[in-house]
Each structure stands twice: as C-alpha cells, then as structure tokens.
Amino acid sequence: MFYRVLKYVILGPLLRLLFRPRIEGMENIPESGAAIVAGNHLSFSDHFVMPAMLPRRITFLAKAEYFTGPGLKGRLTAAFFRGVGQIPVDRSGGKASQSAIDAALGVLGRGELLGIYPEGTRSHDGRLYRGRTGVAVMALRAHAPVVPCAMLGTFELQPPGRKIPRMGRVTIRFGAPLDFSRFYGMEGQREVVRAVTDEIMYQVLAMSGQEYVDRYAGDVKAEQAAQQKGVAARLRRKSS
Template sequence: MLGLLRVLILAPLFRVAFRPTVIGRRNVPRRGPVIIASNHLSFIDSVVLTLLAPRRVAFLAKSEYFTGRGLKGWISRTFFTAVGAIPVDRGAIQAARDSLKRGQQTLEAGHAFAIYPEGTRSRDGRLYKGRTGVGWLATATGAPIVPVALAGTENLQPVGKRWLRRAKVTVKFGNPIWLQDIELPQAQAQVRRALTDAVMGKIHGLSGQELADSYNVPPNKDAIEG
C-alpha cells in the first residue's frame, strides 16, 4: 500500500509541482540489487532520488522520523516509509558500520539502495573525495553501481529551511558500473578505494562540479558517513 502511495501520489505530485529534468532513467536496472551512488547537496536528495528513479530506492534516515507521536508522528512515519527510508540510529563509529550492514541487507534482498560516497552534504557545491563504503557494498554484494548527479536540490531545500522552494532540479543517472568490467587491484582494501574513485569520477563527469581534493567534514559528529 505504501509503495503505491509513492508511485500514484507522491512521485506524480513532485513532478507536477517542480517539473524536474530527469536524464538516463533507463540506466537503472529494473530488477535485482543496485547501488545508487550520488553526489550530495541537500537533505531532500534521498527523497528526490526515490521519487524520480524508475523503481523504489531505499535510503537511510534518522530513527526520529519513525518514532514521533500523534498526527505529526504518523504523517512523518507514513511518508518516510512510503519513500523507502530505513530507520537508523545516528552517532558513533558503530552506527556507521551498522548503516552499511543495513545497506548490505537491503541489496541482498534484491532492492535498490542509495548511498552518498561524500558522506555528508557539500556546503560549497564542490564534489568531495569519496569514502569507501560504496566500494565495500559493491564488493560484498556484487551489486552494480549507478552513478548519479543531482543539481539544484540545494536550492529546492536550502540548509536550515524546513519547506521546499521552487527550483530547477536535474537528476542524471549514469551507466551502471559492473565489477567485472573494471580492472581492479588484488588487495581488498585497494579494490574498495579504486572502485570508489571510479564511481566518483563518473559522478564528476555527470555533475561537472569543481573537485575538492579532500574529504568532506560533517558539521557535527552525529552525521552518518557513507
């Protein structure tokens, strides 16, 4: 029922209200596990991805969205469940590891899972160095990776704003990256790094963002890194 809410109401409503440009939807495999690896500009990115992708895309969201009481809590819980959010506790290194495990379980169940290799939102619009969680997920599950470039979502919901604004949003889905199609080193840790760098290269090619030769540092210690 909640899946139909996304397909029949939320996704069409978003398209009509904001008229986003979507490129390459056919690049997303319709069945089987797939990792959606995207740049990260806004809190709303995960919702945009799952509403505009050709299939339901699961993503991690803080558990507080699922535990509220009353009508407001019910609306929040229903909405985030409908768009594919998976509740996860924030904070601590163990929480980050648990997040990757939840992603692995989602992929092994044959679903699509979104991850942001930068780890946290880019506040200056640059594309930061990718963390190797995406490489770990790909090697652990064998799932292909679809690189994605988002543009304009930082204007759709600027930092610190609760409500959406009218903004031009573009989503580009790149060609899937299959492990067997990439020449990778033998050492496992090097494989994750090389694969992550390859994914970030594809995202950069799609987005055209200025590169930052460093990791992005989250604004607080409670952020979950991908």
C-alpha cells in the first residue's frame, strides 16, 4: 500500500514535474515474469526516477548504509527504503553479500522485476565503471533475462553530494533483453560470470555514451580519498 501511494500519488507526480523524464524502449520491459534491470548509477535520484516510471513494480538492491543511519533521519530513511521494498546489501562481502543475493533470487523466484546497479556504487565523476559479477550470478541462477538500462541527465541534476536536485530533463533508456541461457549452470565459473557482466556493461555503455573506466568505482574512490587525506596531512605539517 505504501509503495502504491508513494508511486502513484506522491513521488511519481513530483518526479514527473521535476525531471520531465523521457522514456525510450519501455517495450523492452517484460510485461510479466522474472527479469533483471541492470543500469548505470549516477545519482541518488536514480533510486526513484526509474522505478516511478515503470508500469511494473521493481525491487532494487540498495546499499546497507541507507538502512543503518543514526538518529531520527537514519530511522526515517531506513523506514522509507523498507517501505518501498528495497533490499539492503552489505558490501563487505562474504556471508553478508550472499544473503543479499539470496534475497534477490527470492524476488526473481516470485516472477518479479529486480533492479541492480552492477557498478556497486554511484559514479563520483559521471563515468561508467567496471561491473561487479553479482548481476551475472543472479541472472544465471534465476534463468532470468537482463534488461540493460541507461540513465542520462541525473548526474547533472543531482551529482553526489547535492541534497536537493535541480529541475531539468532526464532520459531513461531500456535496451533489448539479454539472453544468457547458453551459460545456465555455469555461474560458478569465474570467466563466465566476468564475460556475462562485461556484456551487460557494454550494452549500458553503448546506450549511455559515458566514458568507460575498467576499474571498480569503489577502488577509485578509496584511492582518491587516501590521496586527499595525504595532501591534507602534508598541509597541516607545513602550517605547523
């Protein structure tokens, strides 16, 4: 009930007014049955704009930090994401990541739509980064097609760090579903899941026109943060 009220009464109309979204390739979204929508991730707004435009309900994997924030704001954020059916993902790996995959497979097992950002985090500079292989494992285990999705314009309207988005126009492109049935039963082979993931990311790249970086976004962010920390430390030493 909360999901429907939010989508059709509150958030949907507001997002249409704010972003004036142009939808391309909606016919590529299956009318029924399990499917994975895999897209680029440029902005916090991505979590809401694309789901609000889809005629079918879609459940997204969302980083666990959205569910564990402190104070009243943290509790309200967690309640919101749970209310719209999002699944928290612990990106530390191991058993925590496996539990998220199991939950996602449950969504697909019920014949529903699952949304995922293979990059694992928002792009901090508007470029497209290497995809993580969880999307391939899910597609092969669930025998589900993958619909590539490209968001255009959300980075400019709400880049990382900007709390209130600007008004503007975004484009959402859905590509033809990718069939990986030739690889079913091979999800345990590293080379296979890497190839499947790269094929998905190539399709996203072709639709988005972004510059591609063959590295994980999380690693690049960590390196840049360490460099900035080192520069700040050197400046403090010089000033003292």
